[in-house]
Amino acid sequence: MEIIVLAPRSFDEARGGADHLKARRPVIVNLKETDRDLARRIVDFACGVTYAIDGQMQRVGEEIFLFTPSTVTVNAESIHDGRVLFPMP
Amino acid sequence: MEIIVLAPRSFDEARGGADHLKARRPVIVNLKETDRDLARRIVDFACGVTYAIDGQMQRVGEEIFLFTPSTVTVNAESIHDGRVLFPMP
Numbered sequence: 001m002e003i004i005v006l007a008p009r010s011f012d013e014a015r016g017g018a019d020h021l022k023a024r025r026p027v028i029v030n031l032k033e034t035d036r037d038l039a040r041r042i043v044d045f046a047c048g049v050t051y052a053i054d055g056q057m058q059r060v061g062e063e064i065f066l067f068t069p070s071t072v073t074v075n076a077e078s079i080h081d082g083r084v085l086f087p088m089p
Numbered sequence: 090m091e092i093i094v095l096a097p098r099s100f101d102e103a104r105g106g107a108d109h110l111k112a113r114r115p116v117i118v119n120l121k122e123t124d125r126d127l128a129r130r131i132v133d134f135a136c137g138v139t140y141a142i143d144g145q146m147q148r149v150g151e152e153i154f155l156f157t158p159s160t161v162t163v164n165a166e167s168i169h170d171g172r173v174l175f176p177m178p
Contacts, residue, residue, distance in 0.1 A: 001090060001160060001161045002162045002164055003155065003163050005147060005149050005155065005164065026092060026115075028155065032150060032151070060153060061119050061121060061153045062121070064149060066094065071090060072090045073091045075091055075093045075109075
């Protein structure tokens with residue numbers, strides 16, 4: 001199994017991540033260094049891809065997201081006392 | 090396949106993550122909300138576990154780490170122009 005870690009600085013790079021996701025590889029996307037408007041577009045695009053393939057999106061940090069195909073389960077133990085540590089913006 | 094996302098606030102929780110890793114599940118650890126000294130201990134402990142099982146550690150954000158068993162490959166495309174975006178502290 002392969003996990004992809006991506007810090008995209010262009011939409012093209014995001015598209016590369018989407019191809020990995022389509023190939024059933026989990027993708028971690030760090031948007032910390034990404035231009036704000038571009039980051040928004042990338043998240044929306046990645047959410048679209050994830051929705052299309054019945055995958056899942058999990059926020060794992062302030063600007064870090066984990067996108068998984070339907071073959072991968074995410075067990076987010078980061079949920080403390082019923083409170084999600086990193087809710088969506 | 091299952092990926093574990095953890096935001097440990099105690100050493101016990103870190104031990105739980107180590108059990109997942111031993112069971113060959115990738116573990117994402119977010120230490121943003123973790124006490125600084127505890128975070129250091131947890132990273133060292135997790136690195137020890139990872140070393141013991143021939144796994145791999147990849148920093149994916151400022152205080153976010155991905156620990157993987159030997160059965161999982163990490164493809165860190167976050168490396169731009171030969172420069173690692175998130176070097177170890």
